[in-house]
Amino acid sequence: MNIATIPHPDTITAAWGWFQFLLLLTFPLHLLAMNAMVGGLAIGVFQHFKGGPLGLRLVHRLAVLLPLVIAFAVNFGVAPLLFSQVLYGHFFYTSSILMASFWLAVIPLLIIAYYGAYLYDFRFQQLGGAGRWLALTVLVLLLVIGYFFVNNMQLMLLPERFAEYFGRMNGSMLASTHPAFLPRYLHMMIGALAVGGLFVALAGRFQADRDRELTVLAQDVGLNTFLWATVINVLIGIWYLLALPREVMLLFMGRNLPATVCFTIALLLTVGMLIVAWKQKFWLTIWHTVAMIFLMSFMRSWLRSGYLQEVFNLDQLQVVSEYSPMLFFFAVLVFGIGCIAWMLKKAGEALAGS
């Protein structure tokens, strides 16, 4: 494939493996927070419409947590977006420009959704029945933002479509007509619903000392949602796999050994995940899911390189080594994690004391 419109990449300051490592380390964190945000809110909205005093107590807990998980979903999204730009920026910037009008709309939509979430939290009682409509609006906004994100992530993998720019220079392209788009979007969002179920169950557990009923309801709703959403997502995953370009799909079918091994482990892990969830083994389900999300991120990485294999591979990036800034970053990271751990410890002590 000879595509004249693929930009020339800039040089990188360390071997690409470092950036890939950091990308694969931080992206699952974003996925976990994003899933808790979207899935937790979806379950909250459903419970809010369903009503009932116990259900509303659960919904209120979720409303309190929503602004917090939005903050972490955003923050944990920054790091992988940064590292992916180092590796694939020349594709990502291009696709962003091709769909610029939609891409930039993410910012005001997110601000509205975020303020909506705080309003839902701070005015939960005063809002009464209107709160569920507010929560639904926030959910729709988040789903729309996800729709634009998946569009961009898909469009950057389709350089053969870049030339369509000349017919639409106002940034109004999308990739949603691509056969893999819909299963990809659904796979991401139904996965979010499943993980959101675990988040709801976890949120309930934090109330175990004060509201036992709520904890039981949260675990019941959360694990059931997780189980059924995962079953559905397995089917969507198969659809997604079949919708991939044949050359990309075959990477997971033996053509690329690490990718195939990863895919096989993921399949086994899915079975294990369903079994432990069926048996209501909460922490086992959590750890299976976290491992699964990491594996999914790895497969997503192979998927990306598979899509682009004819026009680009990471070995083409020119390295102009300078490692001291990276050491500085790792030092800052360790220091930051230490600070956060200390603050959470102090907050935990204060909460226990109060």
Next chain:
Amino acid sequence: MNYPVWYLPEIGGGFLIALIAVLHVFVSHFAVGGGLYLIYAEKKGLAEKSVDILAFTKRHARFFLLLTMVFGSITGVGIWFIIALINPAATSFLIHTFVFGWAAEWVFFLVEIVASFVYFYMFDRMDPATHLKIGWIYFLSAWMSLLLVNGIIGFMLTPGDWLTEQGFWRGFFNPSFWPSLFFRTCVAIMLAGCYGYLTASYTKDIAVRQAMTRFSAQWSLVALAAAVPFGIWYVVVLPEQAMGLVMGKSPTIALSVRWGIGAVACFLAITLIAGILRPVWNLKPVAFAAMLCALVAMGAFEWIREAARRPYVINGVMYSNMLKKAEVAGLKTSGFLPSALWVRNREVSTGNQKAAGKELFIHQCYACHTVGGFNNDIVSRTAKMTYPALTSYIGRMHEIRPFMPPFAGTDIEAKALAAYIVGDLQGKEIKEESVSGPTAPGKAVFEGNCSSCHEVKDMAAAMQGWEQKQIVETLGTLDQISEEMTPFAGTEEEKKQLGLFLFSLNQKTEAAGALSEGQRVFAGHCSSCHSPEEMPDKFADMDRTEILDLLGRLGEINDVMPPFKGTPVEKGALADYLEKVQGGQK
């Protein structure tokens, strides 16, 4: 040329960046200074054992959380989005060069989030000493974020030694790093006082409102006073060209400076009068007026800083239109279109001249110019220019207006660009002028140097009654007429040619641009001492032969007059001219 351009001709990318960036910095600086303000407000409440002041601090912390965590952090991501959409080449360059600086900033952003949540949600639920420590962690991590971003933004303005030796740290600790950091820290504290002033205006308890109004005003005034020396230091370290622009060479910066000074003066007045002297006057409209002043001042500062880099987006490295300085010379030879990725017209031909010109406009001009929009509209900016004038101007615009990048392309591409602007956008005729005559060289100089700002008829009106000598002298001191102008930088010969052309505009005997050879000879040999108006009297009743005779013995008329040094043909032409101007009585 490496990336596509998001083309919204009437809006322009610069406007979108400015809109998001100004609003973001207004909140993000508050996010830094506000952390320190909360610590000291809480300490004040604890020291005075005032439940009301602590309640005020908690209420302010909630406002702080809602504003900085939502609007501040998301518009921060928004800046990243918009700069990557408008200038992906520069964004990619900065991301790749400073990736671990950005990554470290992300860590501090994460610490900020956790600290601000713990600070707000644990208010009254944590022992005060630990709570204050959380406040300090918040402030220091926010300040570290400022420090890191400051290093990278400073690099864009003053890359310093990085230009010759590269390296992360050399670029990061650039010449404007420290003055900018201290200046911004002061601004952040000033804004914290301003926002505290706003929260105070909403406080119902009169005593608390007055106490916290005065407290906030003191913060703002002390920080504002401290910002002055750092601001001066900041300007002093600017490169020569940037300093020139800041000091008045750029009309937009000059306007921003006036707005900024006015806003600071208003802010100072409000804070002094309705903050320190009469805190009871801190009513909501007054507080919002102070906020508006602070926003305008902040916007003016950021605008000046951005504009001072011009014509670069990264000083000395990359122009605003994404072209690297190092590649421009090659593009002038090989052409822009053949090497650009995102164009359809790979070369200019008679059939595609305007279409190719449009692509050149999109890739080289649209970064700063809209088409029919309110921001730097190319249509109104070039309304006075003809096709030849614009073609000539495009080749020299970076010399005439040093804040504009050079055109990176061949002469044929420059003509294509001019054809698009004059033909398609102005609707004028595209015609190569074949001018000849004595004033033709001067006219060409005028079109290349002056026509972007001045119309011929305006110049004729402005210089009516001027002698050619006076015009030539004035060309050397144009900066005394306006700070936006620089003395004519062409050669002495070009200056004379331009002077002759401008002088000819008011000569009634000949149509401008088509003066006789005799008039040219007069202008070149006589006009430094004589005006054409005095000639009819001097040569009254003389015929051509007598005039010729007189021209051969000028030294006999007057000791200070040099003999005529022109050729016999020129002498004949001059005689014809002088005979004509004295009325042709003979």
